[in-house]
Structures are given as C-alpha cells and as structure tokens.
Amino acid sequence: MTGEAADEDDPDLVPISALQHHLFCPRQCALIHVERTWAESALTAEGRLAHAAVHAPKAERRQNARVSTGMPLCSRALGLAGVADVVELRTTPAGLVPFPVEHKLGRPKEHRADEVQLCAQALCLEEMLGVPVRRGAIFYGRIRRRHEVAFDAALRDLTRRTASEVRAMLAAGRTPPAEYRKERCDTCSLLDLCRPKALQCRRPVGPWLARLVEDDGCDAT
Numbered sequence: 001m002t003g004e005a006a007d008e009d010d011p012d013l014v015p016i017s018a019l020q021h022h023l024f025c026p027r028q029c030a031l032i033h034v035e036r037t038w039a040e041s042a043l044t045a046e047g048r049l050a051h052a053a054v055h056a057p058k059a060e061r062r063q064n065a066r067v068s069t070g071m072p073l074c075s076r077a078l079g080l081a082g083v084a085d086v087v088e089l090r091t092t093p094a095g096l097v098p099f100p101v102e103h104k105l106g107r108p109k110e111h112r113a114d115e116v117q118l119c120a121q122a123l124c125l126e127e128m129l130g131v132p133v134r135r136g137a138i139f140y141g142r143i144r145r146r147h148e149v150a151f152d153a154a155l156r157d158l159t160r161r162t163a164s165e166v167r168a169m170l171a172a173g174r175t176p177p178a179e180y181r182k183e184r185c186d187t188c189s190l191l192d193l194c195r196p197k198a199l200q201c202r203r204p205v206g207p208w209l210a211r212l213v214e215d216d217g218c219d220a221t
Ligand code: SF4
Pocket: 024, 025, 026, 027, 028, 031, 178, 179, 180, 181, 184, 185, 186, 188, 189, 190, 191, 194, 195, 196
C-alpha cells in the first residue's frame, strides 16, 4: 500500500504508509514525508510496479466474497488516508465482514511495521463502514503465502500511538538525526541520501580546538 491517496490538500491527513516508515526508522519517515526525499532502488521499483497492478480500482466476486482493489481509505479520527491493495467483503451469517489484504514483496519481519500499516487500514474501514474489522492478512511475495493478522488491543494501541507520533513529527517539521544501525540502514533505499555513518561521526570541534591551542603553548581560555 502506498500513501498517494492521502488528500494532499488536507493538512490534517497523513498517508498510512508514513506509519510503516516511522516504525522502520523515524528519520526515514521525516525524509520522505517532511523533506519529500525519495530514492528509487531495485526493490522499491519492483514494489511500485507490484502495487500498481493491485491498485487499479476494480471489484469482482470470488466464492463468498466481493473483492475490491485500490479502495481509497480515510480515518478522520486518526487523521489518516491511503489506498487498500485489496479488501475482501466476506459474506457471513452476521453480514458483510471486511478483510483487508496488503501485498508485500518480501517476507515477514521482526518489527511490526507491516502489521501496523494493515491495522491502520482496518481502523479506517471500521470508521468508514461502521462494522468491526477483526482480522486481515499480508501476502508476502518471497514466500508466496498469506500471513494472517489479528487486530487485537495491543496492535490497535500501537497503531494509534504511531499515528499520533507521526502527526506530531510532521506538524513539527523536524527530521531526527541519523543513527546508523546495520540491520535497518543497509536495507534502506535512502541510505545514500541519509549518509548515517558520515553524519553520526560528526564530533563537536571544541575539544579539538582546545588541544590545538594547548599544543601551541597558549591558554585556551
Ligand atoms: S539510512 Fe538508516 S538512519 Fe538513514 S533513513 Fe535509512 S534507516 Fe534511517
């Protein structure tokens, strides 16, 4: 899912994708959504093309569900907007139950960024349709399998908290400093623009100047 469907004229709405970026790295989120920086990598290009395929808005019937792709989403309560890759509207004895499905190229990860992104879609659907959305799934391309996600209280809390942190960061318009962490930075499409190793090596020049003056036999004060 991408955030392009966020109403860019509405400053109260932020793209759902920003939540995923923020949990991966707050600086990445700010570089993309505050500074409007973007770098295409082979992986992001592959992801963009895959999403373009599932984002074309259409609806069709499959077994006991109506399947919508490219559905615009919005939550005024959370200040979020985006587009759902796929929403299955399943027919059950209790009525129509929405079941969002997010497509990802990779595989399940240790962090919860993908689940938070999906849960944000569920919260939007609940607000838009007025029905509970208890489960969804992430389809991971590398393993070609669906990973089911339950929208429990802990995941809902994390999603609401992340939405509020992202809104505060975007409102402040501040980009957090770079901090190199191998496991995330080496997979980040913004690595060359962010330069975390170079930026976090910057030291205050005061001690260096004081040493220089001492070596010259002067009093630094
Ligand atoms: S390179 Fe690292 S610190 Fe910089 S935006 Fe990416 S993940 Fe964050």
